[in-house]
Amino acid sequence: MKNILDRNQNKADEVRRLLRMKNVVMVNLISSPGAGKTTLLERTCEELGSTFRMGIIEGDITTDRDAQRLKKYNIPIVVINTEGGCHLDSHSIFKVLGSFDLDNLDVLFVENVGNLICPSQFDLGETFKLAMISTAEGDDKPVKYPMIFREAKAVLLNKTDLIPYTNFSHSGFMEDLKKINDRIPVFEVSCTKGDGLGKWFEWIRAQIPQSGIRT
Amino acid sequence: MKNILDRNQNKADEVRRLLRMKNVVMVNLISSPGAGKTTLLERTCEELGSTFRMGIIEGDITTDRDAQRLKKYNIPIVVINTEGGCHLDSHSIFKVLGSFDLDNLDVLFVENVGNLICPSQFDLGETFKLAMISTAEGDDKPVKYPMIFREAKAVLLNKTDLIPYTNFSHSGFMEDLKKINDRIPVFEVSCTKGDGLGKWFEWIRAQIPQSGIRT
Numbered sequence: 001m002k003n004i005l006d007r008n009q010n011k012a013d014e015v016r017r018l019l020r021m022k023n024v025v026m027v028n029l030i031s032s033p034g035a036g037k038t039t040l041l042e043r044t045c046e047e048l049g050s051t052f053r054m055g056i057i058e059g060d061i062t063t064d065r066d067a068q069r070l071k072k073y074n075i076p077i078v079v080i081n082t083e084g085g086c087h088l089d090s091h092s093i094f095k096v097l098g099s100f101d102l103d104n105l106d107v108l109f110v111e112n113v114g115n116l117i118c119p120s121q122f123d124l125g126e127t128f129k130l131a132m133i134s135t136a137e138g139d140d141k142p143v144k145y146p147m148i149f150r151e152a153k154a155v156l157l158n159k160t161d162l163i164p165y166t167n168f169s170h171s172g173f174m175e176d177l178k179k180i181n182d183r184i185p186v187f188e189v190s191c192t193k194g195d196g197l198g199k200w201f202e203w204i205r206a207q208i209p210q211s212g213i214r215t
Numbered sequence: 216m217k218n219i220l221d222r223n224q225n226k227a228d229e230v231r232r233l234l235r236m237k238n239v240v241m242v243n244l245i246s247s248p249g250a251g252k253t254t255l256l257e258r259t260c261e262e263l264g265s266t267f268r269m270g271i272i273e274g275d276i277t278t279d280r281d282a283q284r285l286k287k288y289n290i291p292i293v294v295i296n297t298e299g300g301c302h303l304d305s306h307s308i309f310k311v312l313g314s315f316d317l318d319n320l321d322v323l324f325v326e327n328v329g330n331l332i333c334p335s336q337f338d339l340g341e342t343f344k345l346a347m348i349s350t351a352e353g354d355d356k357p358v359k360y361p362m363i364f365r366e367a368k369a370v371l372l373n374k375t376d377l378i379p380y381t382n383f384s385h386s387g388f389m390e391d392l393k394k395i396n397d398r399i400p401v402f403e404v405s406c407t408k409g410d411g412l413g414k415w416f417e418w419i420r421a422q423i424p425q426s427g428i429r430t
Contacts, residue, residue, distance in 0.1 A: 033331050062359065115332055118333065144329070146276075
């Protein structure tokens with residue numbers, strides 16, 4: 001296992017150097033299955049697509065269903081099917097980078113395989129990780145799956161519209177999260193309803209270098 | 216990887232032999248984080264606890280929160296913390312079997328680590344696997360995570376009470392599931408509201424040998 005992680009880290013460092021040189025921000029989006037990663041990307045393409053040159057890598061065990069949902073935005077999308085693998089790794093990312101015109105790209109979103117555990121252990125060479133969680137999963141997820149909440153630069157708490165119909169405790173969630181990562185920004189959103197996305201858009205814009213903005 | 220799986224399989228076979236000898240049914244419950252495994256076990260303890268001699272193995276990366284929720288039922292519970300590991304394996308199960316009085320047990324529920332991928336690849340020596348999915352995760356999960364739906368003896372579709380507030384397509388879910396496993400029974404339930412549990416209780420009772428019924 002250490003050997004696998006070491007080899008992954010070396011290639012991740014190579015990816016990171018390449019993306020820095022090309023001034024591309026890479027965002028590694030991690031959540032459980034069905035937390036809303038693809039819907040977040042849909043909303044984000046709609047909002048940022050006219051300002052930034054975006055690309056997407058879709059990680060899935062099988063199928064290109066998520067990529068199909070995103071193709072209407074006319075941005076470059078590459079699918080990586082892991083064929084049973086429970087996370088993306090830096091080698092598969094490095095391989096597909098050649099399919100993008102990195103000189104004409106500002107931000108590359110990676111939708112990792114739906115899994116709250118393994119993806120947090122594999123550096124892809126990303127600029128930063130994002131953790132996403134759905135309120136329907138319950139408020140105890142940070143304390144039960146702490147790794148990704150330690151690693152991420154921000155948390156998206158999605159499906160806030162479902163809170164009235166669940167036993168999700170907002171204060172319980174925030175208290176547990178603060179114990180693990182006390183300064184992490186949390187964006188409370190409903191990607192299907194569009195609630196709360198303004199602050200997310202503002203934050204993600206600020207993560208992408210000005211130099212790359214479309215004129 | 217093949218080596219790890221082979222070693223796991225050998226120990227799983229040993230677990231299975233032991234449990235058969237002791238006439239104990241072991242159920243390996245698998246789902247994404249927050250699909251409702253612990254709540255299902257709460258309802259099942261309430262319903263079957265007076266008829267069958269039950270035990271529970273709680274698999275979690277860290278914490279004993281789920282076990283704390285279940286201790287009110289006064290049945291033997293053992294926690295396995297995987298400390299980052301994304302699934303239980305047959306070696307950890309074999310080790311904790313010694314903590315149970317197998318001669319006085321009818322059914323042992325194993326709540327696996329919340330993960331729809333890796334646990335489906337590791338035989339624990341269980342009598343059968345159960346797949347659980349929450350409607351809030353979306354109707355596309357069988358086609359995107361087919362392994363567990365192929366492996367499981369039954370599917371629990373939980374949080375049916377949330378369907379009116381989501382874009383979950385019942386017909387889409389069923390069509391996809393049938394393509395993967397066309398005869399698998401599906402129990403549509405809301406473990407928090409108590410809806411639809413009667414058929415689940417009836418089915419699970421039928422899986423446990425009569426000889427073990429409390430008199």
